[in-house]
Amino acid sequence: MTRNTLEQEYDIVVxxxxxxxxxxxxxxxxxxxxxxxxxxxKANVKRSGAISMGMDGLNNA
Known part of the structure; x- marks a missing residue:
């Protein structure tokens, strides 16, 4: 099985x-x-996170 790996660098990971x-x-x-x-x-911003249902604008920022 062949797996593709994407490597990226970040200064901060939250x-x-x-x-x-x-x-x-x-x-x-x-x-x-x-x-x-x-x-x-863990999931799409529309259905994950403690505040995503009520504050999509904050999560999408």
Whole structure:
């Protein structure tokens, strides 16, 4: 079985799209626009995270 691997580099990786995750990612980018920030969540933003159902705008930011 052949597997394709994609390697990428980030300065900050935030795990979790609940309340704190997106805010941490946003604040990092506000402090330094050049940072490469990755936000990882377990599912699509529309159905995951503690606040995603009520605050899609925050998660999508």
């Amino acid at each position: 795990i979790g799209g609940g309340t704190a995750g997106p805010m941490a990612a946003i604040k990092a980018k506000e402090r330094n626009r050049d940072l490469r920030v990755l936000l990882v969540d």
